[in-house]
Amino acid sequence: MNARSSRGAGSRYGASPLHLLLVLASFALTGYAGIRLLQGDVLGIVLWFAGSALLHDLLLLPLYTAADRTLQTLARRRHARRGPHAGGEVHAADEPGQDGHGRGRVNYVRVPAFISLVLLLVWYPLVLGRVHHYTAYTGLDAGVFWGRWLLVTAALFVLSALCLAVRTLRPRRRRADAGTA
Amino acid sequence: MGSSERSRSPRPAPGRRDRARHGPGQGEGEGTPPGAPPGTRPAAGRVPPGPSRPGFWRSPLRGPWLTSVLGAVLLAGVTALIVTGLLSYAAYNPGLGTPNDKTPDKGWLGFYLFAWPTDPPWLYRLTQGVHVTLGVALVPVLLAKLWSVIPKLFAWPPLRSLSHALERVSLLLLVGGALFEFATGLLNAQLHYIFPGSFYPLHFYGAWIFIGAFVVHVAFRIPLAWRTLRGGRLRAELRTPLARTEPEPPDETGLVTPRPAPPTISRRGSLGLVGAGSLALLAVTAGQSIGGPLRETALLAPHNRDPGPGPNGFQINKTAAAVGIRARDISDRWRLTVRSGDREAVLSRAELLELPQHTAALPIACVEGWSTEDQQWSGPRLTTLAALVGLRERPPGVFAESVQRRGSFRSAALRENQVRDPRSLLALRVNGADLSADHGFPARIIVPANPGVHNTKWVTRLTFGAES
The missing domain is CATH 1.20.950 (Fumarate Reductase Cytochrome B subunit)
Structure with a gap:
């Protein structure tokens, strides 16, 4: 970004004049649209606009990162308790740091959980029954979404369990080159 | 998403391993800002502990x-x-x-x-x-x-x-x-x-x-x-x-962690x-826009089922009850008023049915993303209604008003290209049956490629040459 900064005003600004022009042009458009956006509930709209970024960056992302770390810790503890050589399957692939197989097992929970949660994130008003006039407006039963989401979630975890079972039961020699995930 | 932030798994001291892998001068420790040229080492104390330290973020995938x-x-x-x-x-x-x-x-x-x-x-x-x-x-x-x-x-x-x-x-x-x-x-x-x-x-x-x-x-x-x-x-x-899977080489973007955790994906x-x-x-979404047998596959989308069987059993945006349409608003006493300037024609539904009827196969498509397959609409053309008030050649646009008394889309203006299209109808029937109350009985506008809410339902007044 700063590669082309030159001496004088340019170096004080920290980037090329083209950078400045483009940013200012975009801010002018923001001002033009922003004045129009903020007709009405100014505080509410500002809160939604800036709040959505803060909510994501400072709440949602730390939350799912923490959840993912917890999941990994649990997976590691279980791995350590059973020992990498448990079950008579002595294999280099199960050594953490040597091969991804041991570490990659966490993905059998991570993938279905991610898909299920992203479905919930997008369709939560219907899934959690927040849209009280849905039936009055559309003539359709609002009660189906919660059960469907649970069934989809169940199906995702069952599918993942089947994949894990297939991988675990697969002949050992083929695992040497098994590219986990 | 693939991260293992701040993982505590046993591994060599961060600085040594990174130098070994990426050459000297990179990844000295948490206090070094990303992209600092080799040899410059700002005092570690200047970067506050926490997420501002490059080593705080440890996913080896980032880059x-x-x-x-x-x-x-x-x-x-x-x-x-x-x-x-x-x-x-x-x-x-x-x-x-x-x-x-x-x-x-x-x-x-x-x-x-x-x-x-x-x-x-x-x-x-x-x-x-x-x-x-x-x-x-x-x-x-x-x-x-x-x-x-x-x-x-x-x-x-x-x-x-x-x-x-x-x-x-x-x-x-x-x-x-x-x-x-x-x-x-x-x-x-x-x-x-x-x-x-x-x-x-x-x-x-x-x-x-x-x-x-x-x-x-x-x-x-x-x-x-x-x-x-x-x-x-x-x-x-x-x-x-x-x-x-290896971390990306350190660079000036500040995305690559100097202290990568072992990858888990x-x-x-x-x-x-x-x-x-x-x-x-x-x-779980696309079916509500594709329709047909695929509609039911849209498991979590709002318009994923037909509201009922029969000719009127297709998607409803807002039911008659939801927008306060009363039985007397659409009873036998309902009349359509067609106007242009000071010319006016008032018609009952029976009189509308005596006008030349045309059929058009057109969908309903909503701003919310859902749509229906083509439905067989029938009724008089908008051009026929324009002719009733003297506009026989090249009719202008029309302003359609509903008996609906509240809600934001109870009236809409149509441009002349929409009025003049031979498929643009004041629909009285759909798929061989009378319109249901939820689909706009006694009469509704249907225009090709028009956003659904502009196909005004329960129409009671058409004013040609007016926009509002």
Whole structure:
């Protein structure tokens, strides 16, 4: 970004004049649209606009990162308790740091959980029954979404369990080159 | 998403291992800002502990390559969202003034508006179905992109120069704008009107703020993304399993951690994860826009079932009861008034049925993204009704008003190209039966490629040559 900064005003600004022009042009458009956006509930709209970024960056992302770390810790503890050589399957692939197989097992929970949660994130008003006039407006039963989401979630975890079972039961020699995930 | 932040698994001291792998001068420790040239080592105490330390973020997947791939997908996808969104705005014909125009103070932001065509009749079905379904499917990509650049949010020092300060403001508009647009769009598609105001001005003006920041961001980042993506790295990454997944070499972007944790997922795996999320969303959504037997596959989308059997058993935007239509509003005493200037004709439904009847196969397509297959509508043409009040040649536009007394779309103006299309009807029957109350009995407008809410239901007055 700063590669082309030159001496004088340019170096004080920290980037090329083209950078400045483009940013200012975009801010002018923001001002033009922003004045129009903020007709009405100014505080509410500002809160939604800036709040959505803060909510994501400072709440949602730390939350799912923490959840993912917890999941990994649990997976590691279980791995350590059973020992990498448990079950008579002595294999280099199960050594953490040597091969991804041991570490990659966490993905059998991570993938279905991610898909299920992203479905919930997008369709939560219907899934959690927040849209009280849905039936009055559309003539359709609002009660189906919660059960469907649970069934989809169940199906995702069952599918993942089947994949894990297939991988675990697969002949050992083929695992040497098994590219986990 | 593939991270193992601050993992405590046993590993060599961070500095030594990184130097061994990437050469001297990089990854000295947590206090070194990303991109610091070799030899410069700011006092570690100056960077506050926590997420501002480069070593705080430990996913080995983060780096310019992953961010560039996600950015390239978003560049294509968001551009399609912008184009289809601006088309949807034009489809409402806001140039005809109130009530079509939900943003009367738009000024130059409507510079590109044009008369919305009636051909092909499925045009709005396509553009708006793509807009909403694609927006839904891009949610995981957007989340992944934001995850991939999160260290930049906490970069230290927070403001390096004036240009850096301006860019950070622009990035707030970019991220805030993207999340605002996705949130308002997704909520509106689910009839969950909790956002602070009317959907149309919020989503339209918010889009222009986002577009401004998006263009700046693309212009600034496309050279780096292009350099990162060319050279066939994608093919190599798609062949790299977890066991051989390595952190990217340190660079000036500040995305690569100097203290990588052991990977728990490969880069191809993380892209597969995002793609699986998008495909799952596509699978539980697209059916409401495709219709037919696929409608029922849209497990979580709002218009995923037919409301009932029979000729009127297709999707309803708002039922008669929901907008306060009373039995006496649409009883035998209902009359249609057709006007042009001081000429006026008043017709009962029986008289309308005696006019020449025409049939048109047309869909209903809603701004919320759902649509129906073609329905067989029949009734007099709008041109026939114009002729009743003396407009036999080249009739002008018409303003249609409903008996509905509340709600925002109880009247709409149609442009002359819409009135003159031979498939534009005042429909009295659909699929061989009388209209149901929920579909606009006694009479409704149906115009090819028109947004659903402009196909006014329970019509009681048509004023030719008027826009409001």
